[in-house]
Amino acid sequence: MDEIIARSNIYALLSRILLQELDVEILNTLMEDKTVLEFLPHWNEWELRTTLSNQKLLEEYLNPDFTNLSLLHLVPYETFYTRADQMIETGGANPVTDIYSAYDFIVDYAVARVVSSDHIGVELEFMHHLCQAQIKAIEESDHESVTELLAVQHRFLNTHLLKWAPMYLINMKYESRTPLYYDTAEMALEFILSDNEMLSAVVPKVS
Template identity: 70%
Template sequence: MQQTQARVNIYALMSRILLQELDAKTLKMIKEDENILDFFPTLKEWKQLNEIDNTKLLEEYFNPDFVNLSILHLIPYESFYVREDQMVETGGANPVTDMYSAYNFMVDYEASRTVSSDHIGVEFEFMHHLCQAELKAMEDEDLESVKEIREVQREFLNKHLINWAPLYLINMKFEARTPLYYDAAEMALEFLLSDNEYLSQESK
C-alpha cells in the first residue's frame, strides 16, 4: 500500500508540473518539502532557488521555460508523435478517450488549458486517477480489483505513454533552460520506465 501511495503522489506531482505553469502555491510546496526536493537534485543545488523571490522565479525563470517547452518549441501531445501526419487529434477520435471514458475520467479542457486529451500532463493525471482507484481497492481489501486496475495501468502505459513520452521528455531535458524542468524531464522519464517494469513484474 505504501508503494501505491508513493506512485499516487509521483503521478500527481508530475502531472501538475507537466500540465501547466507553476503557481506560487506549487512552487512553495516544492521548495519547502525536502522529500519533493530530493526528486530535483539539480534544482536543489541551484543557488538562485533561495536567492530570488518566488514571484520573480515564476515570472522570469520557470514559467517562460514552461511556455518554451510546452507551447513554442515542443509539442506535448501523443497524437503528434504517433500519427504519420504529425497532427494533434483534438476530436473524439483520439484513442485515449475510450480508456478515459471506460474508467470515469473526465478531461477539464478549460482548467487544464489543453487542446487535446492526449497531452502528457493529462495522461499522467489519468495514471494518477488509476493509482488512486488501486489504493481504494487495497483499502477495501478487494484483491481482484487491485489486480484488474494494475493491468489497466500496464495497458495504458504500454499502449500510450511508453510509446511516445520518452521522446518528448528527452527533448524536454535537452531544451530546458531551468533546473526545474531539466530535473522534471529526467524524473518523469525514469519513473515511467521503472513503473512500467514494476507493473510488468506484478502481473506475472
C-alpha cells in the same frame, strides 16, 4: 501500501509540473518538501531558487521555460508523435479518450487548458487516478480490483505514455533552461520506465 501511495504522489507531482505553468502554491511545495527536493537534485542546489523572489522566479525563469517546453518548441501531445501527419487529434477520434471514457473519466478542458486529452500532464494525472483507485481497493480489500487496476495501469502505460513520452522528455531535458524542468524531465522518464518494469513483473501479461 507505501509503494502505491508513492506512485500516486509521484504521478500527481509530475502531472502537475508538466501540465501547466506553476502557481505560488505548488512552487512552495517544490521549494519546501524535502522528498521533492531529493527527487530534483539540480533544482535543490540551484542558487537562484533561494535568492530570487517567488514572483521573479516564476515570471522570469520558470514560466518562460515551461512555455518554451510545452507550447513553443516542443509538443507534449501523444498524437503528434503517433500520427503519420504529426497532427494533434483534438476531436473525439483521439484514441486516449476511449480508455478515459471506459472508466467514466471525462477531461474538463476549462481546468486542463490543453487542446486535447492526450497531453502528457493529463495522461500522467490519469495514472495518478488509477493509483488512487488502487489505494481505495486495497483499503477495501478488493483484491480483484487491485489486480485489474494494476493491469489497466500497465496497459495504459504501454499503449500510451511509453509510446511517445520518452521522446518528449528526452527533448525536454535538452531544451530546458532551468534546473526544475531539467530534473523533472529526467525524473519523469526514469519513473515511467521504472514503473513499467515494476508493473511488468506483477502483471502476468499485457492484457
